[in-house]
Amino acid sequence: MKIQQILLNDRPKGMPSSDTFKTVSAELPAPVEGEVLVKPVYFSVDPYLRGRMQDEKSYIPPFKIQEPIESGGVAAVVESKDTRFREGDLVMPSNGKNFFPWATACIFSGDHLRKIDSSIPPTYYLGVMGMPGLTAYFGLMDIGKPKAGETVVISGAAGAVGLVTGQIAKIQGCRVVGIAGGAEKVQMLTDEFNFDAAIDYKNNPDMTAAIGAACPNGVDIYYDNVGGEISDAVMYHLNPFARIPVCGQIALYNSTEIPMGPRVQPTLIKFSVLMQGFTIGNYAARYQEGIKQLGEWVKTGKIKFTETIVEGFDQLPTALLGLFSGKNSGKMIVKV
Amino acid sequence: MKIQQILLNDRPKGMPSSDTFKTVSAELPAPVEGEVLVKPVYFSVDPYLRGRMQDEKSYIPPFKIQEPIESGGVAAVVESKDTRFREGDLVMPSNGKNFFPWATACIFSGDHLRKIDSSIPPTYYLGVMGMPGLTAYFGLMDIGKPKAGETVVISGAAGAVGLVTGQIAKIQGCRVVGIAGGAEKVQMLTDEFNFDAAIDYKNNPDMTAAIGAACPNGVDIYYDNVGGEISDAVMYHLNPFARIPVCGQIALYNSTEIPMGPRVQPTLIKFSVLMQGFTIGNYAARYQEGIKQLGEWVKTGKIKFTETIVEGFDQLPTALLGLFSGKNSGKMIVKV
Helix, strand or coil, X not given: CEEEEEEECCCCCCCCCHHHEEEEXXXXXXXXXXXXXXXXXXXXXXXXXXXXCCCCCCCCCCCCCCCECEECEEEEEEEECCCCCCCCCEEEECCCCCCEECECXXXXXXXXXXXXXXXXXXXXXXXXXXXXXXXXHHHHHHHHCCCCCCEEEEECCCEHHHHHHHHHXXXXXXXXXXXXXCHHHHHHHHHCCXXXXXXXXXXXXXXXXXXXXXXXXXXXXXXXXXXXXHHHHHHCCEEEXXXXXXXXXXXXXXXXXXXXXXXXHHHHHHCCCEEEECCHHHHHHHHHHHHHHHHHHHHCCCCCCCEEXXXXXXXXXXXHHHHHCCCCCEEEEEXX | CEEEEEEECCCCCCCCCHHHEXXXXXXXXXXXXXXXXXXXXXXXXXXXXXXXCCCCCCCXXXXXXXXXXXXXXXXXXXXXXXXXXXXXXXXXXXXXXXXXXXXCCEEEEHHHEEECCCCCCHHHHHCCCCHHHHHHHXXXXXXXXXXXXXXXXXXXXXXXXXXXXXXXXXXXXXXXXXXECCHXXXXXXXXXXXXXXXXXXXXXXXXXXXXXXXXXXXXXXXXXXXXXHHHHHHHCCEEEXXXXXXXXXXXXXXXXXXXXXXXXXXXXXHCCCEEEECCHHHHHHHHHXXXXXXXXXXXXXXXXXXXXXXXXXXXXXXXXXXHHCCCCCEEEEEEC
C-alpha cells in the first residue's frame, strides 16, 4: 500500500520552516498476524513537539532526522489481523505507545491499540478527555491545590490546556483570570467559558498593571503555559504561599539562544512560592482518575470545549507552526 | 542609663557602606514592673538582614530609617522587674519577638523573653540550634525530602545553614557536595564536616564542569543558599524529579538592578523539577520538633558546628558586610 509520510528533515534553529519537514512516499507492507493496519483520522499537534525536534536530554527522546514525526491521534482500522479489532473501529495508541507517525496509514501491533468510546466525539480524546485535559486536571489539582476564593491566573488560557484549567478552577470556587492573545479570544474566555476576567496581552503594553487590576487580591496560583515576559509580569502579584504549576513555555520554544529573564528565586523566597515543572507522564498511574472526573464534568456540562480543526494531511506542519502564533482557540487538530 | 545604638541611617543602593549605619548615644529609662533590662552578649548577623534594609514588600517588614537595626541575639539580664528572670540569666527574644535592637542594652517585657538552657553553648542558639539550624533542617527534610543514595548539592556550604544542611544530608545517607569560596573552606567541608566532595567556586572557572565531575549520578537535591551563576551551573545537572529548596540568594542581595539570568522554567519542565522558596517562619509550629532533633544530633556528635566570632559592638556593620564576601566559616556572630 502506497502511503505518505512527513519526516523531520533537519533540526530547526529557531522557528521551524518548510526546510524542517519533508513529505515522502513509502510502501506499507500488509499486516501480519496480530497486526492492524490503521489510517489516522485526526492528529493532535501540541507545543511540546517543538522540544522533540531538538537533540537534547528531556523527558521524551528527540525525533530522529529523516524519520517520521509523530504525535497523538485517533485512527480508523482498515484491516485487522487481531480479533479484538474490526474494520471501522476508532482506535488510539495504548500500552506504552502514545503517538501515531505522521503517515497516511501505518501498521500497529494490536497490543498497542485501544478502541475509544463512541459516545464521546473522537477529537475529545485529543483534547478535554486526552492529554491536554489531564494536564490541566493534574497540574491544577495536584500542584496548584486550589482553594475556594483564591485567584488563579492562567497564561495560554485560550489553548487546549488553558481552557480546561480555567473551568476546573471555576468548579473549585476560584476567581479565574485568563491571559490570551487577541480581542476575540479574551471575549471567548469570559463570555463562553465563564472566566472572571481575561487580559489580551497583544493589546496591553503594561501587563503588570493589567494583571494587578484583574487580581485585586493578588495571585494564589499561576498556571504557566507560556513563560517569558507574560510570566515575568505575573510574578509581581504573587501572594504568600503561591503555587506555580509550570506546564509550558511556548514563548521560549523557538529561542535560538538560552532565554534570559529576571531571576525568580528572590521572589520565591520573599513569598514562599512553589514552582513545579511537570509533564503529564508523571501522572500515568492516575490517568483513569482524571479521565473519569473530566468525563463527568463534560457530561454534566460543567466543562465545555472548543477546537480549531485544520483539514488535510499536508497541513500538519502549518498547523503545528500555527500554535506559536496563537492561530488556535482550544485544541489544534488536523483532520486527515 | 546611657547606651549606644546602631541605626539604619539610609537605605543602601547596592553594597551597604559606612553611610548606611549611624551610631548614636541614647538614654535608657529604668525598667518598670514586668520589664527586664538586658545587655546583648551575642548578636547574630545573617544575610537576610540585607533585605530588610530595602523598603519593599517581603515576609518581614523593612527596617525604618533612623531606627535601630535588629537581629537575633543572646542577652544577659542586668535588672529584672519580672519574677521569672534574675540578674545574670541568659535570655533570647520569645513569644512573637525574634530580635534584639542593635543597642548595648535594652528593655524588654518579660513576656517576650525566654531563658536558654545553660548546658549548650549560648552561641549555638544563634546557629546550629537556632534559626540557621532549623532552616537547614526544615528546608532539607520538608522540601528536599532526601532519600539514601541521592546526591545533594549545597551552595554557601561553609555558612551556618550550609554546614548543618550537609551534615543532615549525610545522616540521611546521601552523597553530599558542597560549594564554597576558597581552598580553606572546601578543605574544611571534606576534612572536618564529612562532605563527600567540595568545590571552590573562586578557583573553578568552569563551574558546570566541576559540578558534573563531583556529581557523576546527577543532582537530586540542590539546596540553594546563594543564587546567581553558581545556581545556573547546578541547573545543568539536575536529575528528573529534582528538588530545589530556595533558601537564600546572597549573590543577588546587593544588586542595584533586577538580577537577570537564564530562565529556569524550561529546565523545570524537562526534568519535572520542584523549586520551593521558603523562610523559617513558615515552620514556626514545628520548631520544637526541629530543636529536639538537632539537639540529639549535636549531643551524639553527628552534627558539628563552627563559628566566626567578631568582637565589639561597633563591629556589627563590618561583620554583616563580611557575610557578602564570605568572611565567615559557619555562623557569623558578634560578641558585644
